[in-house]
Amino acid sequence: MGELLLVAVVAAALSGVPGLWLRRDGCAGEKSAVALVALAFVCGVIPALWVLLSGTTLTLHAPWQIPYGSLSIRLDAISAVFVLQILIVALAGSIYGLGYWSQREHPENGTRLRLFYGMTAAGMLLLVSAHNTVLFLAGWEIMALSALMALTAEDTHAEVRLAGYVYMVATRAGTLALFATFATMFLATGNFDFSLATAAVSPGAATAIFVLALLGFGLKAGLMPLHLWLPGAHANAPTHVSALMSGVLIKMGIYGLVRVSAMLPNPTVAQGAWLLILGVISGVLGVVFAIGQHDIKRLLAYHSVENIGIICLGLGVAHLGRALGEPGLVALGIAGAVLHTFNHGMFKALLFLAAGVVAHTTHTRSLDRLGGLLKPLPLTGALFLVGAIAICGLPPLNGFVSELLVYLGLFGVVDVDRKLLWLLGAFGAAGLALIGGLALACFVKVFGAVFLGEPRSEGCAKAHEPSVWMRLPMVVLAAICFGIGLGSPLLVPVLDHVVQAYAPIAAPSLVVRVPFTSFALLGVVLLGMFAAVFAWMNRNARSTQAPTGVGTWACGYARPTARMQYSASSFGEMLVGLGRWALRLEESPTVVRGTFARPVAFHSHVPEVVLDLVVVPFAERLVRLFRLANRLQGGDLNAYLFYVFATLVVVFLWVS
């Protein structure tokens, strides 16, 4: 079984290799890449499902030449959820790529994209199944660097290069923090395995490990102040790479946080509280930033920040539960966090793939240039709607199930009899409610602007449904969203195994705490009602002839134009205004005067606040400081020789 997982890693890593020797503009290379990813999927799914269903742990151990490293594979239920998620999104994106980035249309970078796409997936599979931290770091770096190469596929565009550069700086900084984390772990325990809980660790070392891990993994996950690389990278990558990055790559940070949280032998309430607070900040600000965006992919990227916040809330509840010795909180928190991680992988990948169809067929990602796409793209529109409902956490889809678990966990924190702790739980629950409401507003805006109304540009009018290769993965992802949403009672044993893998507690089964069955029934009823109303309305529409040739929401105007519609920016205006303190909106002041006003132009722009207003100015200062060292390098040969001489004298004096 463990060997099968290694076969999956190798197959994914080599998926792009045959293409290197095949014709650049032929389809053999892309077909072989998909076939190998499919092989990896089959080989990886078997052990993952076996672990999830049986609750056992797969281990494989082999010595390794690398210093401190060992080829130590350990697949428990938590790892298995991540493995499953990586494989599903990787295969879906790979198939989608056949239509979206075919070799025939992109002979110049298609092979490179496929090579690094597969390697990114392989790196992730390796790191989530690694038990040794050195092996983990190897997988981590393979993932991080391959993702850089994949996301900069179109490196002829300056903005893509810039996004890649920011991503690279962020991932380097994160890896540095991880090195420090694992070194501290080694100092505390004396080994390089993920097994801290057995040893006695001093509180100082535990705090250092927690903070460093939060920094390193938070940078990858995109927790709010550390999300600076995320929007640019997600917006500028090819769509299926965005789906892979947003769906699973950023979750590797979550995986690391879950592992570290599970390992800390003496979790404290303060650590859990920090996770909760960071989760609320990330969630609320993520969605507020999302509302301010004009680029559909950038908007989805900010929703990733938001969902990472929700996952972090769940993890915070679990951590608090361990600190307080409340098995119920542990179970609800970790089950919610891990399930939401998986769910977010599914519906975010679905949303990105649907947004990719929109961008591919209309050649624009700007919300204010899209519109009326539900008529030419009925299937994509419906699938986007499924993803949107799921991401807003509404029943009967999967987002609801996982958010419900987090909610129940937060209510559990309120119930804990300890002074002031109820405030934290209430803060988290209120934050989660705010996040859900704002997310709903944001997706009403997106769906309304993109799919309803009238086309706002040439491209929208000519849009058409894509090939079957691009539709199939979206349909499968949407089916998974429905499946988890309606089949949630079946998940209980799996989630129990996850909880046991996180912290072996004698908690009663989750079923006792969560009325999964009634919620699943409610979902079925909801769906049935929806179908009935839809059918009834359709019958009605057929009997009373609706006027054709009139635009949607024409409102009785004699000569309406597409530009008279509500735009996405106007829809979000009020909410953006409320979040102005964080958004730092840049608007051109526009005043319309007089009866026959002159034409005026208006534009608004939401900057990357952390990146543009904090990190970049700081980095510029730093560059100015280091430029002082340039004086030493004057280009004068005599001066260089003098440096050599001076060094020699200093060394000589030092030695003697």
Added chain:
Amino acid sequence: MSLLVDPLLVVILLLNFFLLGASRLNAAITGSAAQGVILGFLVLLVHEGFGWRTALVVTVVVLVKGVTIPTLLLRALRETSSRREVEPVIGYITSLLLGAIGTGLCIVFARSLTLMPQHQGSLIVPTSLATVVTGFLMLTTRRKAIAQVAGYLVLENGIFVMGLALFEAVPYLVEIGILLDLFAGIFVMGIIIHHINREFASLDTTRLTALRE
């Protein structure tokens, strides 16, 4: 060890000062060549007993340091440069002063070293250090590339003086190796001089600042 060794070492020290004060490039080249020839004969005096090994080293040293390299440098000077002044960055008097201070410090420093009994009281180690310092001084304060090559030769001479003290302990391959090193160094510098001259129509290395990043 012959009684002539220390006087010859003093000559080398004096040549150091001559080199630091010399304003013409010809003088700099011939001064370093003269040091090389004296070094060749010093080998004879330091090493008691005349064997084929000593003869080989002396011949090669005198030929390379005294004849080949100076000839090459003088030809380079004839072909490339119309102005034959050294043009130091700091004045000759300052150079001499620095050289004097350096030499003094080297003598003091050499006294603090623990040496083998036969070298205690000998001038070999202080001369060696002082010559190295002089070479560095020439390298760092001279603008013309040819003067810098001469400085490099002086530096090399200083190292060679140190080798005199170790002559018995070191196999002759090392000396030949040092010479080969030297020859390669001069060769590379010759190529660089050629290119600097072709590029900037001058041998002034300060113009190389245009090449920095």
